[in-house]
Amino acid sequence: MSFAVDIENLSFTWPKQDTPTLTIPRWQVAQGEHVFLQGHSGSGKSTLLNLLCGVLVANNGRLSVLDHELNQLSSRQRDRFRARKLGVIFQQFNLLPYLTAKENIQLGQWFTDRANAIKPHTDASEHFEQLTTSLGLNQQLLNKQASTLSVGQQQRVAVARALICQPQLIIADEPTSALDTEHRDRFIDLLLTQSRAHKASVIFVSHDRSLAGAFHSQINMQELNRGHIEQEVSHVS
């Protein structure tokens, strides 16, 4: 079986710290699996996501993401890997306010094309059309400046930007913390439906335990870090 994430005896210590922030004996995320990751403030969630994205490098152990041994890649190779293979969604969506919705989505494509050293796709590409249509982003919305979009519209643009390059792994760092319940539920639904359609794995960090039921599996940083893992996998469709 091939895994989206395969970790063995990983440890990471921040510079000038005496003890490791992360010590993870074993963690595997199946391809197509949607994982809900929770943990108290300071438990190392962001540190772990940064390792998975190749922004940080582990001191010891094995970290394989989508069959790439990240510890063995150069910084440049890790940057390319991130742009080509991962979709990342942040807490505040991080849209560029003076670009239109369309340009924000295309930015995701541009980074990937650059990493692949290929000619940019046009916005008429089949995938762009399919994705934006399925997210209800019509031409009028796509031509609006990001700063003039509602929160719900920004969410859809953020999901489109993360998925435009058809990533095999989506990493979402508390993307719903600023949303009301209705927007939150719609966001999760959109993200997971689209991920399923693209057969992407998802690692979703949140403090909001009420969301956990929407995911195939749930894991707590306390279980993951330094030992004992009790991961409840219900199913992977």
Ligand SMILES: Nc1ncnc2c1ncn2[C@@H]1O[C@H](COP(=O)(O)OP(=O)(O)OP(=O)(O)O)[C@@H](O)[C@H]1O
């Ligand atoms: N740049 C850094 N330099 C040194 N230590 C850091 C740095 N970033 C985080 N840490 C430390 O690593 C530990 C884990 O931090 P991290 O941000 O990964 O936790 P978190 O679970 O994401 O927290 P939160 O939910 O509050 O965002 C903390 O003790 C923190 O002080």
